[in-house]
Amino acid sequence: MPLHLSYAADLPQGASTVFVLPAGTKELPADLTDLPEAARQYVHEQLVADAKLITVNHFSHQHYFVVAATKPTPHLAVEELRKSGHHLHGLVKAAKLQELYIRDLTAEGTGALPLAEGIYLTAYQFEGYRTDEKSLAPASLTRVVLTGSTVSAEQVQELEGLLLGVCLARDLVNEPLNKLNATQFAERMAAAGDEAGYRTEILDMMHIEALRMGGLLAVNLGSPEPPTFTIMEWKPENARNTKPYVLVGKGVVFDTGGLSLKPTPGSMDLMKCDMAGGAAVTGVLYALAKNQIPVHVIGLVPATDNRPGGNAFVPGDVLTMYNGLTVEVLNTDAEGRLLLADALAFARKYNPEMVVDIATLTGAAARAIGKEGIVAMGTAGEERLHQLKQAGHRVHERVVEFPLWDEYAEHIKSDIADIANLGKVDAGAISAGKFLERFIDDYPWVHLDIAGPAFLTAPDSYRGKGGTGTTVRLLYDFLKSQA
Structure with missing residues (x-):
């Protein structure tokens, strides 16, 4: 308890x-x-x-x-x-x-x-x-x-509501795959919505195929379990924003790397945490609803595991994504960006005020700044990024901005498709962000790479060991300030 x-x-x-x-x-x-x-x-x-x-x-x-x-x-x-x-x-x-x-x-x-x-x-x-x-x-x-x-009593109650959201995210990250496949993950998100008061819709395989989400479907090909695409919405009557903020969370419930198999031990054995972005989105929605924060927020979580079995996708495949762009697969372990790309393109239908995606996306981000910070990049502009950084300082989930210069587009060029899913050896975190940028429309967007702080193998003060629930407090603080 x-x-x-x-x-x-x-x-x-x-x-x-x-x-x-x-x-x-x-x-x-x-x-x-x-x-x-x-x-x-x-x-x-x-x-x-x-x-x-x-x-x-x-x-x-x-x-x-x-x-x-x-x-x-x-x-x-x-x-x-x-x-x-x-x-x-x-x-x-x-x-x-x-x-x-x-x-x-x-x-x-x-x-x-x-x-x-x-x-x-x-x-x-x-x-x-x-x-x-x-x-x-x-x-x-x-x-x-x-x-x-x-x-005040109200402040104490709000703090508890927020921390319950953090603990919910931690619980989800700490669950093993055989207790939390994509379907079970979606059901847990819906159960949290029933408890806190936000609405949930779960799209199954048939809906995902009808939407032609080529990235999510490709990653799921090697799995014996179907994918899910969960839509969570907190829309209070007194919401102060006319256009919603959309949070997109990577939901890879386990990542073997697919046919580009990860080494183990030391890498694959930690990959139950690869849905930490989706868990964070769930925790934020839960906390906002629990505390009745007057801001309209939508959460999108595409979920599957990435395995090398069955009809698994292979390096060299060309995928057609939700927005029609084609992607050459150079590495099946660069799968998270494929799920996120479909969800980011799907987010356009909400005419969002701003979109933030959260993902354990690249080892390059973790190597760059370790577990002490979160890598950010995007198109949201200086004012919004400054607000996000200030929220990071307030809750001590600090944000470090990386560039998205035009030259980085060269890193993901493909000879046979619109783009490749893998960049060069250098600037791996940025080329992943540059890939995602191709799937946003005209809305402000920020990408948060939480590969470093999402899951800790040794205790670190109050962040503990295992799933940390990182970005729940950050995004709650940021969204509350927008309201």
Whole structure:
């Protein structure tokens, strides 16, 4: 069960509590009346020694003191509080606390929410399929309560709705293929819509063939399972945009590389995460609907697995895509762009305000900036890209813009088709973006390559291990600011 966030106006006497103190604090406020003098003196000494996380064990309850950090920007200071939430969760878990209160004593009142965010995301566990009781370690912490006048019940409720969307995306990414094929993925997206309040339509093989989505159909040829194309729509009556924002998520539920087979171990064994873009779109729609954000958003997720079996497509094939363009296949492991291309062309029917696609698209993006950032490129213009980057700084899912110069079109030229699905050795992330650019119409578009941060093989603070749900918080923040 996920951790529950709630709000209370007052702090009960004797409750296990974490106090967020202003940066540079050396003295405790006088109104902390339930702290004995000896404990107060201990905390004072720790503060003078520049400790950032202090614990006082009262046996019946715990007091923790987190000192806000001094950073070059407010966004980095907030990120440090999220990380403090991660460290604090370890102490709370060791103390086997079931309930924890947070009281923010900073002058700005900006400490409680990010601290709770770090605790919540650290507490996430993928339940998985373990049956051995010894391997199961249910968390004791079930409730975090934010108190005081620096935060409101509405803010707490919104944060929980957003974080539920992140955890939903993480769950989907962490599912293995035999529990989440393309059909099951579509059903999970529809179930999330039923719970949160957005509408879902699932296009099956017959509909996809009728639409002549040549990219999605080609990638699916080697699979024993049919493809799906899921359309999610959140359209509240009070939506402030007349034209919808469209999110397109890559939904390759497993990628063997097809006949251009990936090596294993070290590559193929991680490829259940290749639908992280589609999972992120689901998480964003869920959070927007759960929190009743007044913005009209449509999510498109083409889904299949990519296998070398049956009548699998081969290098040298020429595909005719949804918009009529022909593509020469040079590598069947460059399959994600084929699914996305059909969906990006399909997005034109909505006359969108803006389209954002999210995909674990290229190892080149991961090699360029690692797990620390998201590669972006597109045609949306400086103002929108700046807004997206600012949202990235606010939630610490930072965006790095790559160019889409005209010269890169040379990288995907084909001798026998309109374009090839693979570029040169250099600029692999950009040539993938340049490929996608051929399938957009006259709408503003941004491509987000999340190959680096989507799935982590080792724990990384509150982002954890496995699926991270990256871009859910980023796009939620961005879309909310547009509303």
